[in-house]
Amino acid sequence: MRLVITGSHPTPAQALMEQLPKDLPAQAGWTVFQLSSATGPKFKRYDWFGSLVGGVRLPGLVWQVKRKLQLIKAELVISFGGFSSVPVVLAAKLLHLPIIIHEQTFGAGLASRLTARVADRIAVSWKSSLKYFPRHKIVLTGNPVRQTILKVRRRPEKVLYFSGGSQGAQIINQTLEPLLPELTKKFMVYHQYGRLPRPAGRKNYVTKSYFSVDELAQIYSRCRLAIGRAGINTVTELAYLKIPAVLVPLPHTQKNEQAINAHYLKKLGLAVVLPQDQLTPASLLGAINQVDRLPQTRRGLGFPRSRVMNAASNLFRLCSSLSVL
Structure with missing residues (x-):
């Protein structure tokens, strides 16, 4: 499985990568690619001009990332939020790839809300985030912590x-x-x-x-x-x-x-x-x-100590369930 990890929050991504099997043959194992758009668009309520510029640049960034996803033959994308993830998630949708979004905060980040519409599953860390996303997509995993x-x-x-x-x-x-x-x-x-x-x-x-x-x-x-x-x-x-x-x-x-x-x-x-x-x-x-x-x-x-303890394995199981789609 060729997994692409994107987003601006590396700590939970590192915790997830620790869960990936390391003793499987190459053809049966997981290959991880970390891909983000360093110049990803920024959408801010108090900066309408910057948001407008970001919107204008977004299609070009999506096209660039789409080509990269094709080159690495991506099979699954998981986003850990932040504006750098937006072009990657949108490009993955164009390629009909399974998409997971992980939300770490008690609410819902703007990037997560923008990309939630195209995601297949939305993993949330806290019950307070449940109200921000479509119920049929949500999985309460917890916020992954490194082993x-x-x-x-x-x-x-x-x-x-x-x-x-x-x-x-x-x-x-x-x-x-x-x-x-x-x-x-x-x-x-x-x-x-x-x-x-x-x-x-x-x-x-x-x-x-x-x-x-x-x-x-x-x-x-x-x-x-x-x-x-x-x-x-x-x-x-x-x-x-x-x-x-x-x-x-x-x-x-x-x-x-x-x-x-x-x-x-x-x-x-x-x-x-x-x-x-x-x-x-x-x-x-x-x-x-x-x-x-x-x-x-x-x-x-x-x-919720138990949920946090098991969050990384919960998220990996979610990835595994979508990898068969």
Whole structure:
């Protein structure tokens, strides 16, 4: 089966790829191609001109991707959202290929809603997404988490983990800097700074632009709490592992997506939410102290742990069911 994975969210895609059989003969196994349109159109309510330009460019992008799908002899396409996936999904429809969309958020991303009309199945991560898509297409799979993270065994120590996501967060980096002399006296601090300038080094302070999944698993096993943005895949991992967090949602995301994610973790008794416009060194330090005092007994109550644990295998079974079409 020649599977094409597309979209802007690599973490659940990696979790799915871990489920693919690796011990089958080449002719009976799965071959994966990752294909996205780097210049995919962007449709935004507050940018009508950019949306218009995206609409004009879309047919040409679809034609280019259609040719690529033909060259690799694609047999199934799964999209993990984001505008880069739109031309790929539409091209797959022109070729009459089976299409799966996976929605990670609590709602429905614009790209997912645009492509849902041509998809054969729509895999959702949370029950709150069910109302956004046609019932006959929906499968509740959960949000896939990588096996290395699922296997983490928590042994909290005096460790803090700061992350601004894959892109980094300049304001978090700047707010953290004056706190480092105090924090590094009490904690070992790990900091993923993304695609931003590397922070100055110091004792008890480990910085990397990106921690590998194995490094992240080690950090998760030891960290007392995490501080960073509130992307849905990060929030899923923190909730699954019951890691307390200070979350600074990225403002101006579609339908306040990150704020919704952050407040979900707060309802689970695992987070203090600090809006970016209130972020200062003093407020961040106060939030760290506050989250450290959250009641242990409430942490993670109500989280669908079993569904998340099995999400990747659920999604693979869905792929397998469409591969015979």
